[in-house]
Every structure is written in C-alpha cells, then in structure tokens.
Amino acid sequence: MSREFDLARARRETRGCEQRIHFNNAGASLPPVPVADALYRYLREEEEQGGYEVMARRGAELDNFYAAGARLLNCSAEEIAYTDSATRAWNAAFYAFDFRPGDRILAGCAEYGSNLVALLHRAKRRGVEIVWVPDDAHGQIDVAALERLIDARARLVCLTQVPSGSGLVNPAAAVGKVARSAGVPYLLDACQALGQLPVDVEEIGCDLLCGTGRKFLRGPRGTGLLYVRSALIEQLEPDQLNHYAAELLDINRYRVRADAKRFECWERSCAGQLALGVAIDYALEWGLPSISERIAQLAGSLRRELHAIGGVTVADPGQIQCGIVTFYATQVPAEQLQQQLAARQINCSVVPFSANPVSSAQRPHPPLLRASLHYYNTLEEIDRFAAALRQLL
Ligand SMILES: Cc1ncc(COP(=O)(O)O)c(C=O)c1O
The missing domain is CATH 3.90.1150.10 (Aspartate Aminotransferase, domain 1)
Incomplete structure (x- = not known):
C-alpha cells in the first residue's frame, strides 16, 4: 500500500x-466532509437568505465548478457544462448531432444501457446504423477492429471507458487516436472513470465527455458535467434551446452561446454545483x-x-x-x-x-x-x- x-x-x-x-x-x-458541509451550508443560506440573493453573493464560488472541471480534465472552463447527471450530459452531446439515414455510429460493447437506448432511438427515428466494435481477447474494445470499421460513413465514435458492471478499463486513448486520424468526433462516457482514474481529454483525444458527480468524484447526487471540445462547440447546436443556452436578441432572433453552457438551462441546484466543484478540488488535492x-x-x-x-x-x-x-x-x-x-x-x-x-x-x-x-x-x-x-x- x-x-x-x-x-x-x-x-x-x-x-x-x-x-x-x-x-x-x-x-x-x-461524500467527504468538506463536500457534504459545503452542500448543507449553501442550502441553509438559501433557506435563510433567499436563493437568488445567495447566488448573487456566492457567484465566484459557483463559477469555481467550471474552473475545477477544467483542471480535472485538462481543458478550458468554457468547454465545461454543468448538468444534473451523466445521462443528461451524454444525451445533450449525442442528440446535438444531426444524423442522417445511412450514417454510422461506431460504439464499444461496454456502452451504458441508457446510451444504448438513445442509440436505438436514433437508429429507429433517423435510420442511422449502429456498428458494434467487437471486443478483443481481453474483453476490451478491439482497437484494430475499430480501425478497420471506421470509414466515410462514420459520424461518431462512442465509448464507455469504465462500464458500470465490470472492472474493465477500456483503452480510451488508443480509440482517440483512431477517431482523430479518421476525423470522426469521439464521445466518451467517463462516468465511472472520473474520480478514480486520471482523465485527460488531451491525452485521450475525445471531443465530448460525460461524467456524474455522485460516483468516484464523491460529489452530491443530481450533479454531472459535460465536456465539449472548443473546436466542436459552434458546430453542435443543442437539440433543445432555451433563453440561457441562447441569448434572445429581439422577439424574432436568438444567438446560441459560444461556450459549452449552450447545453445548460438556467435553473439548477446551485448547492449541487458548488459542492461538485468542491468535490473535484478535493479529488485533485489527493x-x-x-x-x-x-x-x-x-x-x-x-x-x-x-x-x-x-x-x-x-x-x-x-x-x-x-x-x-x-x-x-x-x-x-x-x-x-x-x-x-x-x-x-x-x-x-x-x-x-x-x-x-x-x-x-x-x-x-x-x-x-x-x-x-x-x-x-x-x-x-x-x-x-x-x-x-x-x-x-
Ligand atoms: C458508465 C455509466 N454511464 C452513465 C451512467 C449514468 O449516470 P447518471 O445516473 O448520472 O445519469 C452510469 C450510471 O451508473 C454509468 O455507470
């Protein structure tokens, strides 16, 4: 030890x-004491002072979540969005792709069940083809098979780095190299990896990543995050927009935000956001x-x-x-x-x-x-x- x-x-x-x-x-x-106490204290202040008033006073601490997420993943704060779960983050990224019939999505066999439902949904509604990249003899994604399967029809590569139901760690960076050299966006489900393994989006080469607060990051329930590579942000219009994701210019026009917050709504658990930032900093301190x-x-x-x-x-x-x-x-x-x-x-x-x-x-x-x-x-x-x-x- x-x-x-x-x-x-x-x-x-x-x-x-x-x-x-x-x-x-x-x-x-x-959750560790500093995370739990930050959460309780924030909620107490909301009870005593009013939610908007606390938000205005503690804005910098709330913003720390984005800086902490960026430190965790080695990206910029503008590439981080706050979500209420990994599912919401994965779906926000996935449904932003304007898939067409015949498009192919290459996915690893460890894909999380909720992601599978969304994949099947898009296959049904948009006629995309799901291509399951086989596992190798070790039971992890066969990177050579991915290399063979990736072609001009491929619109997205999906991988669950650490599945929910086994100890497997998929070779996420090797997959990133293949996706990058083929010029295909790469969506990584790092839900079970964040907080237990170093996850560096530059090393891995993923373009989109989802994570949750409550698992190995030791954050509160009902919190999560989405990473979107800056080069992709402007190309990915969220499937759903709102007045926080897009600025209302007048009653006929809006402008979608230029950062990853285009995937957020205004309302959220502020206590959760603050405490997830504390949880990330706590993990980084260890x-x-x-x-x-x-x-x-x-x-x-x-x-x-x-x-x-x-x-x-x-x-x-x-x-x-x-x-x-x-x-x-x-x-x-x-x-x-x-x-x-x-x-x-x-x-x-x-x-x-x-x-x-x-x-x-x-x-x-x-x-x-x-x-x-x-x-x-x-x-x-x-x-x-x-x-x-x-x-x-
Ligand atoms: C690999 C993986 N991806 C996604 C999720 C979904 O996370 P959430 O419940 O935060 O939406 C889980 C949850 O168990 C998971 O294990």
Whole structure:
C-alpha cells in the first residue's frame, strides 16, 4: 500500500465509513466532509437568505465548478457544462448531432444501457446504423477492429471507458487516436472513470465527455458535467434551446452561446454545483494518480481474496482493471448475497442487465455482485468482506 497515502485523514473526513463497509462507490460514493458541509451550508443560506440573493453573493464560488472541471480534465472552463447527471450530459452531446439515414455510429460493447437506448432511438427515428466494435481477447474494445470499421460513413465514435458492471478499463486513448486520424468526433462516457482514474481529454483525444458527480468524484447526487471540445462547440447546436443556452436578441432572433453552457438551462441546484466543484478540488488535492494507485491496490487485494473462496468466480475482463470488482458464487444467487451482506452493514450491489447490456449479451454470465472500492476503504474491510462471504457461502 502506498506509504504516503493518508488513510487516517481519508477516513476522518468520511463520516459514513464509521458505521458500515461501503463497497458501492460505483453506485454513489460517500461524500467527504468538506463536500457534504459545503452542500448543507449553501442550502441553509438559501433557506435563510433567499436563493437568488445567495447566488448573487456566492457567484465566484459557483463559477469555481467550471474552473475545477477544467483542471480535472485538462481543458478550458468554457468547454465545461454543468448538468444534473451523466445521462443528461451524454444525451445533450449525442442528440446535438444531426444524423442522417445511412450514417454510422461506431460504439464499444461496454456502452451504458441508457446510451444504448438513445442509440436505438436514433437508429429507429433517423435510420442511422449502429456498428458494434467487437471486443478483443481481453474483453476490451478491439482497437484494430475499430480501425478497420471506421470509414466515410462514420459520424461518431462512442465509448464507455469504465462500464458500470465490470472492472474493465477500456483503452480510451488508443480509440482517440483512431477517431482523430479518421476525423470522426469521439464521445466518451467517463462516468465511472472520473474520480478514480486520471482523465485527460488531451491525452485521450475525445471531443465530448460525460461524467456524474455522485460516483468516484464523491460529489452530491443530481450533479454531472459535460465536456465539449472548443473546436466542436459552434458546430453542435443543442437539440433543445432555451433563453440561457441562447441569448434572445429581439422577439424574432436568438444567438446560441459560444461556450459549452449552450447545453445548460438556467435553473439548477446551485448547492449541487458548488459542492461538485468542491468535490473535484478535493479529488485533485489527493491527486488522481495517487487515488487510482490506491484503488488498484485495494481492488487487486479483493480479487485475490475472492479467487481463494471456493465456488466464487471473478468476472472482470480487460488488461487494465479498476476499483469495480464483479463476481458470482455458484452456491448463492447475487441478489440474496447482496441482501445478506446489507444486513451485516456491508454495502455492495447487483449488476443490472442495463449496466452494459451488449457485452453482457455477448458473454452471458449469472447475475454479478459488484463490490466497488474507493481510496477510503481499507484492507481490513476487505478481510471482513471476504470473511462474511465465506460464512454466507
Ligand atoms: C458508465 C455509466 N454511464 C452513465 C451512467 C449514468 O449516470 P447518471 O445516473 O448520472 O445519469 C452510469 C450510471 O451508473 C454509468 O455507470
């Protein structure tokens, strides 16, 4: 375990970890004290002073969200939009493309279920063709196949970097190189990656990226972000406009904003925006390389423990694996195990089919239990988790 990692501080600043073992960080992480307190304080001020008045007074702190998002992703603040979820961000980007019949969308098989629904919707309504780029022998996107499949009909490349339902980390930067050299826009779902892995849009070469606040970033629920590369902003007119996304020039004319805020509405959870900014800064203070190293060590340790339990199969594909650990046991169904663990104050979840339906359909497996770890989890918790499993099996 990384010697410099200040585990005592991480746990001191995570009130929720005192009462339970929280291995459901891919669902929603426990927010740290500075994030939770920023949220509560803002809401309290709204209660006492009025929402518009607090917004006017704390405008700079609210704006910090954009600067923090830019620091996190290595982009400019103008390329960041605030959303209320990763779904809203992904949809805003996706539906801005004016697809025509015969256009092709090349997508990785780990694509999130909600994204799949939107893809099918566009296939139905606009006659676009969805091309599933196969996985390679490691179970991650086959970049050579993408290179073969990408042609003049390709309008968009979509990839889910870290799927909801497995420990896979897709080679997002290798995909970016192929998309870039073919001149095809690249939409990355980094929802499960933000806050657990370093994500640099320049290194990855994506043009659009979505993320959520509540998962590994440890922000509040109902918050998210969208990144849009500046070169693409003016080309992508949002599918829906409003008086914040576009300036009303007179009663007959409007001008769409020149920054990524063209994908926003005016009304939002200001407390959520402020607290997500705090969460991003908090993650950056720990350092994403240090966070991802610590998570990888913990997840490696959990996978080793699981391998040693009879009847348990670890299901995570990929050459590189993250803090999401998925497995099943032949003796007891995942749902029953999850409930029995919950009764012991251990949070984990069952992977629904909608998590990454295409890869699940291609490689069927029994329902999976998902234990997703964050840096504030401990080796001792992993031992207790494994001991509880052994007992239940
Ligand atoms: C990979 C992935 N993408 C997108 C989402 C959707 O995120 P949200 O619930 O914030 O819309 C999730 C949520 O689990 C996810 O795991």
